[in-house]
Amino acid sequence: MGIIRTDYWMEKEFDRPVKLCEKLEPFFIKQTPKEIYTQLLNFGMYRPSRSARIIIDRMKEQKAWTQVEQLFHHYKEKWNGPDIPVFLFPVAQAGGFFLREAKSKAGVSFPDKMFLFLSHFEDPKEIEALMVHEYHHVCRLRKLNKRMEDYTLLDSIIIEGLAEYAVLKNCGSEYLATWCRMYNKKELLKFWDKYIKKQLGTKKNERGHDELLYGEGRLPRLLGYAIGYDIVEHFYKTNPYSTKLSFSIPAIEYLENYKNYIEKSQ
Numbered sequence: 001m002g003i004i005r006t007d008y009w010m011e012k013e014f015d016r017p018v019k020l021c022e023k024l025e026p027f028f029i030k031q032t033p034k035e036i037y038t039q040l041l042n043f044g045m046y047r048p049s050r051s052a053r054i055i056i057d058r059m060k061e062q063k064a065w066t067q068v069e070q071l072f073h074h075y076k077e078k079w080n081g082p083d084i085p086v087f088l089f090p091v092a093q094a095g096g097f098f099l100r101e102a103k104s105k106a107g108v109s110f111p112d113k114m115f116l117f118l119s120h121f122e123d124p125k126e127i128e129a130l131m132v133h134e135y136h137h138v139c140r141l142r143k144l145n146k147r148m149e150d151y152t153l154l155d156s157i158i159i160e161g162l163a164e165y166a167v168l169k170n171c172g173s174e175y176l177a178t179w180c181r182m183y184n185k186k187e188l189l190k191f192w193d194k195y196i197k198k199q200l201g202t203k204k205n206e207r208g209h210d211e212l213l214y215g216e217g218r219l220p221r222l223l224g225y226a227i228g229y230d231i232v233e234h235f236y237k238t239n240p241y242s243t244k245l246s247f248s249i250p251a252i253e254y255l256e257n258y259k260n261y262i263e264k265s266q
Contacts, residue, residue: 001085003069010056010089015048027085027113044106044117046090055090058120064088067124068116071131079243081139084113091117105130109137111145129167129175136163136246143247153209153224154200158251160213161228165236166243179222180229188230189262191220196227200255231258 013020021033021040028036037045046052059065065088072086091106106117107130114134121127140159167175183191195212202208211217213224220226235257 001083002072003065003086003088005065006088007056007060007065014053014056017046017048024087040089040108040115041092043108043115044092045115046092046117049093051093052090055119059088059090059118062120064118064127067127068131071128072135075132075135079135079139079247081135082112082142084138087113087115089115089117091119107134109134109141111138111141114138125171125175129171132167132170133163133177136166136243139247149203149205151204152200152251153196153202153204153212154251154255156204156209156213157196157224157228158231158254159228160225161230161232161254162246164225164229165232165241166246169241169243177225179225182222182226183220185230187220188227189265191223192227192262195219195223231255234258234261 009020009023018033018037021036024036025031025033031039041047046055068086068088075081076083105119105121105126108115114137116127116130116134118127118130137159140162144155146155164177164180167177199208199212202212211219215221215223215225231254235254238257
């Protein structure tokens with residue numbers, strides 16, 4: 001299916017995003033346009049503003065829809081991935097957990113669709129890094145084929161770690177999200193022992209899941225993301241890397257490898 005020309009949608013309904021989300025209803029089961037918009041806001045979608053209009057104009061100038069289309073087809077073929085719709089919208093201007101830090105890009109993926117929230121960009125490789133991260137999510141979710149409510153904190157941190165490790169392998173270390181190096185090894189091991197290791201079975205729909213994944217409240221910021229990347233990075237220090245295999249290797253294999261590493265380091 002590939003890129004959906006949401007630029008045409010926004011020409012008519014930019015100032016009425018709930019109305020715009022009526023076009024997304026066929027892609028969501030039993031959700032109203034208002035519910036869809038609220039959900040997407042949480043992951044970085046724009047609110048109508050002058051700055052968001054400027055972003056759209058710059059995205060058009062830089063042919064963002066064409067660039068993303070080319071990237072999508074490249075990785076779809078390279079990874080033998082699913083053919084899904086890809087939606088582009090301006091990114092929210094306020095910071096948040098879901099934005100790729102100062103680079104002002106965000107995304108959210110489902111097994112059957114992907115949303116990218118963009119601003120203008122000087123380096124096209126930044127768009128590729130976001131695409132790689134989000135499309136890796138799509139491919140792994142499809143392979144795991146679990147109900148969303150059955151995903152645990154372990155599943156989630158490994159999903160995030162793997163997606164960013166794919167960025168490392170396909171785009172280079174300079175395009176990694178800052179949370180990959182936010183904490184040193186000593187801090188990560190302390191966080192693992194204090195916050196994470198006894199909560200790995202927490203289900204996605206349980207309160208503690210998101211608090212630990214995103215580092216809410218007094219928890220270290222983006223805690224689960226940082227731990228997930230560390231787990232995956234350690235796994236591939238002793239195992240050969242294959243993007244296609246990374247879609248289906250069970251999370252428990254990454255966990256057991258990490259536990260062995262911790263035992264040896266103590």
